[in-house]
Every structure is written in C-alpha cells, then in structure tokens.
Amino acid sequence: MMQRLRSSDPGFARDFARIVRDRRESDESVARDVQTIIEDVRLRGDEALAEYTEKFDGHVPEDGNWQIPLEDCREAFDALQPELRAALELAAQRIRAYHEAQLPEDRDYTDAIGMRLGARWRAVDGAGLYVPGGRAAYPSSLLMNAIPARVAGVERLVMMTPTPKGEVNPLVLAAAHLAGVDEVWRVGGAQAIAALAHGTKTIKPVDVITGPGNAWVAEAKRQLFGVVGIDMVAGPSEILVIADAKNDPQWIAVDLLSQAEHDPVAQSILITDDAAFADQVADMIGVEIAMLPKAKIAKASWDAYGVIIVVDSLDEAPALANALAAEHVEIATDNPEVLFDQIRHAGSVFLGRVTPEAIGDYIAGPNHVLPTGRRARFSSGLSVLDFMKRTSFIAGTDQALAAIGPAAIALAEAEGLTAHARSIELRLGI
Amino acid sequence: MMQRLRSSDPGFARDFARIVRDRRESDESVARDVQTIIEDVRLRGDEALAEYTEKFDGHVPEDGNWQIPLEDCREAFDALQPELRAALELAAQRIRAYHEAQLPEDRDYTDAIGMRLGARWRAVDGAGLYVPGGRAAYPSSLLMNAIPARVAGVERLVMMTPTPKGEVNPLVLAAAHLAGVDEVWRVGGAQAIAALAHGTKTIKPVDVITGPGNAWVAEAKRQLFGVVGIDMVAGPSEILVIADAKNDPQWIAVDLLSQAEHDPVAQSILITDDAAFADQVADMIGVEIAMLPKAKIAKASWDAYGVIIVVDSLDEAPALANALAAEHVEIATDNPEVLFDQIRHAGSVFLGRVTPEAIGDYIAGPNHVLPTGRRARFSSGLSVLDFMKRTSFIAGTDQALAAIGPAAIALAEAEGLTAHARSIELRLGI
Incomplete structure (x- = not known):
C-alpha cells in the first residue's frame, strides 16, 4: 500500500533515502x-x-x-x-x-590577438x-x-x-x-x-x-x-506534487492519478505541510480512482509506489525535490517561485494551482519527453539541440600564431608530441 | 601502405565508401x-x-x-x-x-494567451x-x-x-x-x-x-x-586536410603526422587537387616521419590508415568531407570560407594556411574533445552544456487554461487518459 512518511519521524531519513534509491525500472535481461x-x-x-x-x-x-x-x-x-x-x-x-x-x-x-573563433x-x-x-x-x-x-x-x-x-x-x-x-x-x-x-x-x-x-x-x-x-534512456514516469492545504484535495488527487494511470510502475509523490490535507487527498484518490477507465493501472501504481510525505514546513520541500530529481514537479502554492528558485533538479516544473501537469503533456509548448528515474540530475527534456550538433572553428593569422604558438609548442613538447610542436614551428619559421 | 585514390578513377566511389565505412575501433570484447x-x-x-x-x-x-x-x-x-x-x-x-x-x-x-513558459x-x-x-x-x-x-x-x-x-x-x-x-x-x-x-x-x-x-x-x-x-563514446583520432598546391608540402606533411603520432590507429587523410603536390607531401612525410620520437606510431598509422585523394577540383571536397564527418578538418586554401560553408559534418574546422590543428589541441580556446569515427554527423565537441541541464517550466492562469485546456482535454480523451483530462476539467469547472 501507498507509503506515508512524516519528515519529523525518526526513521524519515532512512525511509526517504530508500524511495530515492529505489529504481522502478525493469531489469529484464534483454x-x-x-x-x-x-x-x-x-x-x-x-x-x-x-x-x-x-x-x-x-x-x-x-x-x-x-x-x-x-x-x-x-x-x-x-x-x-x-x-x-x-x-x-x-x-x-x-x-x-x-x-x-x-x-x-x-x-x-x-579575439584580442586576432584569432577568429566560433561555432556553427x-x-x-x-x-x-x-x-x-x-x-x-x-x-x-x-x-x-x-x-x-x-x-x-x-x-x-x-x-x-x-x-x-x-x-x-x-x-x-x-x-x-x-x-x-x-x-x-x-x-x-x-x-x-x-x-x-x-x-x-x-x-x-x-x-x-x-x-x-x-x-x-x-x-x-x-x-x-x-x-x-x-535521446536519454527513459524509465517509468513520475510526478512530485508540492501542495499546501489551500488546494482543493480533489484537484491534487487527480493530478497524482494522472501520473499513476500511465503505467503500473509510474510513481506519484505528494509533499504537503498539512496532515489533514494529506488525509483528504488520500481519501479523494480512493474516490477518484474507482471512476477511471484505467483504474487497475492507476491503483497498481498508487498502491505500490505512491508516497505522501508530511513536512513541518514546505521550506523542506526543495531539498527533498532535489534528491528525487523528478520528471514532473507541481508547486501548488500561492507563491510557487520561492520554492522553484531552490529546485535545481527537475525535468519540468508546473507553477501554481491552475497548472496541472497534463497541460504540459499536450499543449503548453515545452517538450513532454523528460528525464525520468532521477536523470534530471544530469539530463534535460528533448529539444532541438538533440537534433543538432556544433562544429567549432579556428582561423589563425601570422600575428595570432606568433602570439600563442610558442605556448602551444611548449605544451606539445611537454606531452612528447613533436609533430604537433613542429607544425607550429614551421609556420613561425622557428 | 598508405592508400592513394583519384576521384576520377572508375573505382573511386567504391574505394571511398570503404574508407568511410571502415571503423578503426577495437572491438575487443571487454x-x-x-x-x-x-x-x-x-x-x-x-x-x-x-x-x-x-x-x-x-x-x-x-x-x-x-x-x-x-x-x-x-x-x-x-x-x-x-x-x-x-x-x-x-x-x-x-x-x-x-x-x-x-x-x-x-x-x-x-505568451499571447497569458501562459508563462521558459527554461532554466x-x-x-x-x-x-x-x-x-x-x-x-x-x-x-x-x-x-x-x-x-x-x-x-x-x-x-x-x-x-x-x-x-x-x-x-x-x-x-x-x-x-x-x-x-x-x-x-x-x-x-x-x-x-x-x-x-x-x-x-x-x-x-x-x-x-x-x-x-x-x-x-x-x-x-x-x-x-x-x-x-x-561524454560521447570516443574512438581513435582523425584529421582531414584539404589543401591546394600553393601550400608548403612540408607544412601539410607535418600536419598529417601530428595526427598519426597520436595512435597507431589514428587516421590522416589529404584531399588535394594537384597530383604533383600530393607526391611532394607523400615524399615529405617519409622525410619528416624519420625524425619523430614517435616515428614508430606515426608510421604504423600512416601506413595502415593514411589516405591521399586527388580530386579534379576542390569543389568536390565538401561532399567527401561530409561523408567522412571527420574530427578535425583543415582547409588550407586562400579562401577557406567557400568550402567551409558547404561542410555540415565536422568536429572542428581549421581555416587557412596558418591554422595547424595543433593550435586547437592546446591553446586556441575551443574544446579539443571532439566527436570521432563519423560521430560529428550527430554529436558535438565537449562544452559547458555537457555539465548542465535544463528544467522547463509552465505557469498557467485561469484565462490561459480556459484558452487551451479544452484542446488538451480532447487529446487526453483521444489517448484514453481520463485522469489527465479530468485534472484540467476540474480547474475549468467542467
């Protein structure tokens, strides 16, 4: 069944670390x-x-x-x-x-010595x-x-x-x-x-x-x-919702389920600073899940991987979010920018109470192909850059070569690469 | 021994295709x-x-x-x-x-509908x-x-x-x-x-x-x-030098050797429009190679993988360069820009007669970690982007959600993802 943690509980650090570490990826040996x-x-x-x-x-x-x-x-x-x-x-x-x-x-x-540099x-x-x-x-x-x-x-x-x-x-x-x-x-x-x-x-x-x-x-x-x-290796989807008690628990419940209905190994996590609100969301998930055509998938996901974390203050949320480095992060508060400024690792962030994650899946504009399984620590959503590459270029002049050539010769010789040094020496008439 | 091709020879397309296809990478089964x-x-x-x-x-x-x-x-x-x-x-x-x-x-x-979008x-x-x-x-x-x-x-x-x-x-x-x-x-x-x-x-x-x-x-x-x-999977280094007969053959010979001295499986290729110049470069390689401390490595590389291609006109060079998608490309002509403009696939390009590749290895500024083995078709040299990642973000308003929410609902329903649709419907009061 869905896990429920309190950040003030003595075992929290250990339990949270296990959630961060757990990979939901099939290790099918294919x-x-x-x-x-x-x-x-x-x-x-x-x-x-x-x-x-x-x-x-x-x-x-x-x-x-x-x-x-x-x-x-x-x-x-x-x-x-x-x-x-x-x-x-x-x-x-x-x-x-x-x-x-x-x-x-x-x-x-x-540049200052007359060396032309750039990239296309x-x-x-x-x-x-x-x-x-x-x-x-x-x-x-x-x-x-x-x-x-x-x-x-x-x-x-x-x-x-x-x-x-x-x-x-x-x-x-x-x-x-x-x-x-x-x-x-x-x-x-x-x-x-x-x-x-x-x-x-x-x-x-x-x-x-x-x-x-x-x-x-x-x-x-x-x-x-x-x-x-x-593109980046992709695993099952995940959402982290950071929400205070001023949200409608039904909205937040459905946001969590919109991830769960994708895949039995999808993961939905709620961080809130209000235990009563957490209860309301959990109850509402029970109500809403039953109405979904994909109820079976959503229930499997929520039961196995759903997590509710109650914190003393939402100030604790960014550190937890950075450790989770989730694919999707919703920040459903009045001033989401405050928390967003402290989030370093996330695929895409949905700010405020009227930005459900689904709007990003279809129509907002940013790409919905996003890093999963904590890969937001080091990778980005799909972009035009994935279909492009850069060619750097260098164009010397006699003067520019005279300015920096000797240093290159010294380095080439220190590395034992004599032809490298010589290709510059010949042009400098050394 | 080093291969010598003429683009006007009947077997050229086949021979050149073999050079493009040949992988010099060890397939050691590790x-x-x-x-x-x-x-x-x-x-x-x-x-x-x-x-x-x-x-x-x-x-x-x-x-x-x-x-x-x-x-x-x-x-x-x-x-x-x-x-x-x-x-x-x-x-x-x-x-x-x-x-x-x-x-x-x-x-x-x-944007125009009041949706805030961006990436950090x-x-x-x-x-x-x-x-x-x-x-x-x-x-x-x-x-x-x-x-x-x-x-x-x-x-x-x-x-x-x-x-x-x-x-x-x-x-x-x-x-x-x-x-x-x-x-x-x-x-x-x-x-x-x-x-x-x-x-x-x-x-x-x-x-x-x-x-x-x-x-x-x-x-x-x-x-x-x-x-x-x-970073990108790296294979042995390579250089392609495109040079006319106005170059000093000794300079070009040493440039080719500066690649060959790296590794017995490095590859150096010369494309020139002058058969006599090609002979001079080949002779000069023989002279210069003997003087290198790394003569043995350079000779192994040049003998096994060195190529000289004589073309009728240097206008043929960009198409050959694009097929080779080499790590380093030197264009040693008076007006290298003309050829460079037609080169789509290359790690780094060195323009003009006084820009030996070695200057880029050490001191010019652009990165010397570059795609090898034709990977310049799809990848780039190392850059700050390899150590960064992008988090996209979306911030809706009631008005923005009203403008595009219904389209997202239609798409979610077409894909059978009901909770997705519902997360938007609830916020629109539908």
Missing part, C-alpha cells in the same frame, strides 16, 4: 536477445526484418511493401473529427513556437522516430518528437512503428501527417532501431533516434548509442 | 569483464576497488589512503618550469574565455574526470575537461587516475591544481568509472563522467550511461 537481433539486422538486413516482424508482430506486409504511404497519413488526418483535429493543430503550433525559440545561435568573433550549429541529416504500438501509441508523443526535429532543420524524418497483425493507429498516422514525417515504416522493436542505425537495402540509416519504446527498444537504443545519437 | 567489475564495485565498494587496483595497477595505497592531497597538486604546479607554467596558464585562460561565452541563457516569457539551465552537482595513466595522460586534456565543468558551475570536480606502481604524472597534477579539481583519487580503469557512478563509502558519486580512457574505461562509461551522464 541485452543478449537485443544484441542478437541487432547483429542479425546488420548482416542480413531486410530479410531479418521480415522474419522478426512475422515472429513478433504476426504480420507479413502485402507485396513485401513495408512503407505506409504518406497518402494514408493524410487521409487519417482528414478523417479526424474536427474538434480533435483542431486540438492537434493547436498543440503542434504551440510546440513549434516553443521549440523555435530554442534554436541556438552560431558564434563568430575575433547544423541539423543532423536524418532522424528516426520510434512510435510504439498498442497502449503507448500516443499522437502527442509523436508531435513532441517530430516537431523539434523539423524545427532543428532535419531534412529526413523517418517513423518506425509496429503494426501488430497489420493494424495501424489512425491517430498516430494523422499526427505523422501534421508533423510532416517523410517516411513511415511498419517495423517495430529492437529490429526497427537496428534498421534505423545500420540501414538496410530499403531503409536508409539515420543519425539520431528518439522516441519511447518497451525494454527491447530501449536496450537497442542503448546498445547503438555511438553508432547513432539517441 | 563488455562482460566490465560488467563484472561494475557489479562488484557496486556491491562491495572500496574493497573491490582495492582488489582491482592491486591487480591492475600493482599498487596498494599507503594507509589505505586513496586520495592524492590537493597540496601535492599545488606543489607540482609550483615546481613547473616557468615557461611551461606560463603556457598552461595561457591555455587555461583562453579555454576559459571561449567556454564562458558558451553559457546558455535562461528563458522566461509570457543549472549545473550538475558533481562531475568526474577520468585521466588515463601512461601514454595518454595529457595535461591539456585535463584542462579541456575540467574547465568547461568549472565554467558551467559544477561545485564538485572529482578526478580519477590510475597510478601504476604508485607513480603519478606531475604534469597532470599541476594541471589539476590549475583547473581547480576538488578531489584526486588513485583509481583507474572500469573500477574508477563504477565508483564515480555508484559511489562507495569513501567516494561520493557524481552525475556526469567525462574524459578519455582505454577500451575498459570507454565500455564502463557506455554501460553506465543513464545512471550518469557521459
């Missing part, structure tokens, strides 16, 4: 299977893809054609119910606007977007992955998605049309990631692969990191 | 050994570290003290020959200046710097890793370095003092990376690990990616 699949796709290409797709998805594409025509995506989009279509368009527009402002600036300057940002040539089949096939997720790539200037956007028994998700196809995906392939699993990284006769390789997936997909991305760029 | 070491350090901590250090480095620290006192680093710095000390200080100052200008700006704005960049709490023992223990490399971390605002900078039979490299200690490293530990190999990632009783864990290392170190970083952040 590494070896994935390695086999990757090698197989690398060596046998399309033939291996066909075999794995028949085996795992029970599907053999007609005429051996693995591509879903872009025409089908456009038709799916046109067939959307108008309200949903408008919602997707509004989401796409707001996500695009937020990410356009992320585009980095090039640098180009000449360029998009990668091709990006692969993985879209899971089944439960986790979310059109919102497609927009959040595809739009930053497009904004970055990626010219080729390739979507891979499993179509078990041949079935496709029309919402996902519609989102692919809206986001401007260039190719859609009916391939899933580790074999799809291998095809994106190494390429096959029919599928050209890409440079960066993003998007959520099951344990096989995640492990394939991890193993191919370095052959291609990948 | 994965299983590394996995064992990591698990062992995670479970048995300092005890495992002591055993591996005795086994691999033949060293048992006095009094079980694994730390090298910062005082020793200061002493090593004070004992430097004045010219070398000044050179290190100039390098540190220029590296710092270049990286300070990389610091990203926070964003905080309110913060440094990671702790960074680990690996410094190899032996041949590759370069003080310049320590500066290139430590200074960006310091500039990013990292509060705890931990250096790990093996000290075989107890021997330390005084130049590296001096650089550690100059860069302001906070802790120096006599531990190397995969065990050092495991200790940095998981922590032990005496060594607190860090959040990001950077720095070069052998195959074990690289594999340990790869396996621990996700537990901590790491």
Whole structure:
C-alpha cells in the first residue's frame, strides 16, 4: 500500500533515502536477445526484418511493401473529427513556437590577438522516430518528437512503428501527417532501431533516434548509442506534487492519478505541510480512482509506489525535490517561485494551482519527453539541440600564431608530441 | 601502405565508401569483464576497488589512503618550469574565455494567451574526470575537461587516475591544481568509472563522467550511461586536410603526422587537387616521419590508415568531407570560407594556411574533445552544456487554461487518459 512518511519521524531519513534509491525500472535481461537481433539486422538486413516482424508482430506486409504511404497519413488526418483535429493543430503550433525559440545561435568573433573563433550549429541529416504500438501509441508523443526535429532543420524524418497483425493507429498516422514525417515504416522493436542505425537495402540509416519504446527498444537504443545519437534512456514516469492545504484535495488527487494511470510502475509523490490535507487527498484518490477507465493501472501504481510525505514546513520541500530529481514537479502554492528558485533538479516544473501537469503533456509548448528515474540530475527534456550538433572553428593569422604558438609548442613538447610542436614551428619559421 | 585514390578513377566511389565505412575501433570484447567489475564495485565498494587496483595497477595505497592531497597538486604546479607554467596558464585562460561565452541563457516569457513558459539551465552537482595513466595522460586534456565543468558551475570536480606502481604524472597534477579539481583519487580503469557512478563509502558519486580512457574505461562509461551522464563514446583520432598546391608540402606533411603520432590507429587523410603536390607531401612525410620520437606510431598509422585523394577540383571536397564527418578538418586554401560553408559534418574546422590543428589541441580556446569515427554527423565537441541541464517550466492562469485546456482535454480523451483530462476539467469547472 501507498507509503506515508512524516519528515519529523525518526526513521524519515532512512525511509526517504530508500524511495530515492529505489529504481522502478525493469531489469529484464534483454541485452543478449537485443544484441542478437541487432547483429542479425546488420548482416542480413531486410530479410531479418521480415522474419522478426512475422515472429513478433504476426504480420507479413502485402507485396513485401513495408512503407505506409504518406497518402494514408493524410487521409487519417482528414478523417479526424474536427474538434480533435483542431486540438492537434493547436498543440503542434504551440510546440513549434516553443521549440523555435530554442534554436541556438552560431558564434563568430575575433579575439584580442586576432584569432577568429566560433561555432556553427547544423541539423543532423536524418532522424528516426520510434512510435510504439498498442497502449503507448500516443499522437502527442509523436508531435513532441517530430516537431523539434523539423524545427532543428532535419531534412529526413523517418517513423518506425509496429503494426501488430497489420493494424495501424489512425491517430498516430494523422499526427505523422501534421508533423510532416517523410517516411513511415511498419517495423517495430529492437529490429526497427537496428534498421534505423545500420540501414538496410530499403531503409536508409539515420543519425539520431528518439522516441519511447518497451525494454527491447530501449536496450537497442542503448546498445547503438555511438553508432547513432539517441535521446536519454527513459524509465517509468513520475510526478512530485508540492501542495499546501489551500488546494482543493480533489484537484491534487487527480493530478497524482494522472501520473499513476500511465503505467503500473509510474510513481506519484505528494509533499504537503498539512496532515489533514494529506488525509483528504488520500481519501479523494480512493474516490477518484474507482471512476477511471484505467483504474487497475492507476491503483497498481498508487498502491505500490505512491508516497505522501508530511513536512513541518514546505521550506523542506526543495531539498527533498532535489534528491528525487523528478520528471514532473507541481508547486501548488500561492507563491510557487520561492520554492522553484531552490529546485535545481527537475525535468519540468508546473507553477501554481491552475497548472496541472497534463497541460504540459499536450499543449503548453515545452517538450513532454523528460528525464525520468532521477536523470534530471544530469539530463534535460528533448529539444532541438538533440537534433543538432556544433562544429567549432579556428582561423589563425601570422600575428595570432606568433602570439600563442610558442605556448602551444611548449605544451606539445611537454606531452612528447613533436609533430604537433613542429607544425607550429614551421609556420613561425622557428 | 598508405592508400592513394583519384576521384576520377572508375573505382573511386567504391574505394571511398570503404574508407568511410571502415571503423578503426577495437572491438575487443571487454563488455562482460566490465560488467563484472561494475557489479562488484557496486556491491562491495572500496574493497573491490582495492582488489582491482592491486591487480591492475600493482599498487596498494599507503594507509589505505586513496586520495592524492590537493597540496601535492599545488606543489607540482609550483615546481613547473616557468615557461611551461606560463603556457598552461595561457591555455587555461583562453579555454576559459571561449567556454564562458558558451553559457546558455535562461528563458522566461509570457505568451499571447497569458501562459508563462521558459527554461532554466543549472549545473550538475558533481562531475568526474577520468585521466588515463601512461601514454595518454595529457595535461591539456585535463584542462579541456575540467574547465568547461568549472565554467558551467559544477561545485564538485572529482578526478580519477590510475597510478601504476604508485607513480603519478606531475604534469597532470599541476594541471589539476590549475583547473581547480576538488578531489584526486588513485583509481583507474572500469573500477574508477563504477565508483564515480555508484559511489562507495569513501567516494561520493557524481552525475556526469567525462574524459578519455582505454577500451575498459570507454565500455564502463557506455554501460553506465543513464545512471550518469557521459561524454560521447570516443574512438581513435582523425584529421582531414584539404589543401591546394600553393601550400608548403612540408607544412601539410607535418600536419598529417601530428595526427598519426597520436595512435597507431589514428587516421590522416589529404584531399588535394594537384597530383604533383600530393607526391611532394607523400615524399615529405617519409622525410619528416624519420625524425619523430614517435616515428614508430606515426608510421604504423600512416601506413595502415593514411589516405591521399586527388580530386579534379576542390569543389568536390565538401561532399567527401561530409561523408567522412571527420574530427578535425583543415582547409588550407586562400579562401577557406567557400568550402567551409558547404561542410555540415565536422568536429572542428581549421581555416587557412596558418591554422595547424595543433593550435586547437592546446591553446586556441575551443574544446579539443571532439566527436570521432563519423560521430560529428550527430554529436558535438565537449562544452559547458555537457555539465548542465535544463528544467522547463509552465505557469498557467485561469484565462490561459480556459484558452487551451479544452484542446488538451480532447487529446487526453483521444489517448484514453481520463485522469489527465479530468485534472484540467476540474480547474475549468467542467
């Protein structure tokens, strides 16, 4: 059952440390299977893809054609119910606007000694977007992955998605049309990631692969990191809600459940300074959970991983939040800025009483692909930078080389790299 | 022996594709050994570290003290020959200046519907710097890793370095003092990376690990990616020199050798539009190589991986450069900008006849930790961003939520996430 802690209890430090330490990630040992699949796709290409797709998805594409025509995506989009279509368009527009402002600036300057220095940002040539089949096939997720790539200037956007028994998700196809995906392939699993990284006769390789997936997909991305760029390893979602007693307990209960309904191993944590409010939220969770279509998932998550922490003062919350480094942090107080200023580690922060986390999942604009499992200590949400890279440059002059060349020669000689030193000496006429 | 190609030859496309495809990376199968070491350090901590250090480095620290006192680093710095000390200080100052200008700006704005959006960049709490023992223990490399971390605002900078039979490299200690490293530990190999990632009783864990290392170190970083952040997987170095016949062939020969002297598997490639010039460079390499203290390494590299490509026109060079996506690209022409503008994939570019690559290795300012093995297609040189992460934020108002909440509700319902929809509905009084 859900854990309840009090920060003033003697065992709190130990119990809290255990929550911080606990990884909810499956350690399913899929590494070896994935390695086999990757090698197989690398060596046998399309033939291996066909075999794995028949085996795992029970599907053999007609005429051996693995591509879903872009025409089908456009038709799916046109067939959307108008309200949903408008919602997707509004989401796409707001996500695009937020990410356009992320585009980095090039640098180009000449310093005091006359050395020209700088850096240029360029998009990668091709990006692969993985879209899971089944439960986790979310059109919102497609927009959040595809739009930053497009904004970055990626010219080729390739979507891979499993179509078990041949079935496709029309919402996902519609989102692919809206986001401007260039190719859609009916391939899933580790074999799809291998095809994106190494390429096959029919599928050209890409440079960066993003998007959520099951344990096989995640492990394939991890193993191919370095052959291609990948987004951060993703684990189950989590939310930390910091709330005082002036909130409506029902609102806070539903916010906690909006995380729990994602996944039986999602985690929802409430920090409050009011024990009676904590009780009200816990009760309201019991009421609300019963009404959810995903009640079973939400209950499994809340019972196994839900935590309520009662603190003496919300001033204690930032230190706890930094230790948890949660994916989502809601600060539902009158003046959330005070606590936010002390939070160093979080994927995304939702400020105030009328900013439920769900607004960020769909439509606010910032990316909903965020670091999980305490990775906000060192990583960031998906951005245009994940689809770009920087080339630094240096342009010397005789005068600039004369100014700093001798120091470089001294260092090269100290490191025993004589040709390095000599390449400068020759130009200085030494 | 060194390969020589002509772009007008019928077999060129095939031969060039092979050069692009060839990976020079050792595929030593160290994965299983590394996995064992990591698990062992995670479970048995300092005890495992002591055993591996005795086994691999033949060293048992006095009094079980694994730390090298910062005082020793200061002493090593004070004992430097004045010219070398000044050179290190100039390098540190220029590296710092270049990286300070990389610091990203926070964003905080309110959009047309009254939604406040933005992102804040913060440094990671702790960074680990690996410094190899032996041949590759370069003080310049320590500066290139430590200074960006310091500039990013990292509060705890931990250096790990093996000290075989107890021997330390005084130049590296001096650089550690100059860069302001906070802790120096006599531990190397995969065990050092495991200790940095998981922590032990005496060594607190860090959040990001950077720095070069052998195959074990690289594999340990790869396996621990996700537990901590790491810099890009690094392979052997490479240089591509694009040069016309107006260059001094001796200069170009030495530039090519400055890469070759690093490593028997380093790669040096020359693209020129003049066959006679190509001959002169090849001859001059023969002359110069004999004079190098590292002649054996340079010769092994040039013979096995050296390439000279003669093109009809240097206009062909950018396409070849983009396919190679080399770590270092020198453009030794009168107007290098023309070619540079067409180069999309490169770690760092050196423009003009008086900008030898070595100037970037030591003193120009940009980072010398750069993507190798065609990874410039999707990754960048080390920067302050590797030691920072971004927290996005959203602050709604009743009005903003009314404007976009209904679209989010429509999307949440389409995805079957009822609690998501409800968290917005409750606040809208729906």
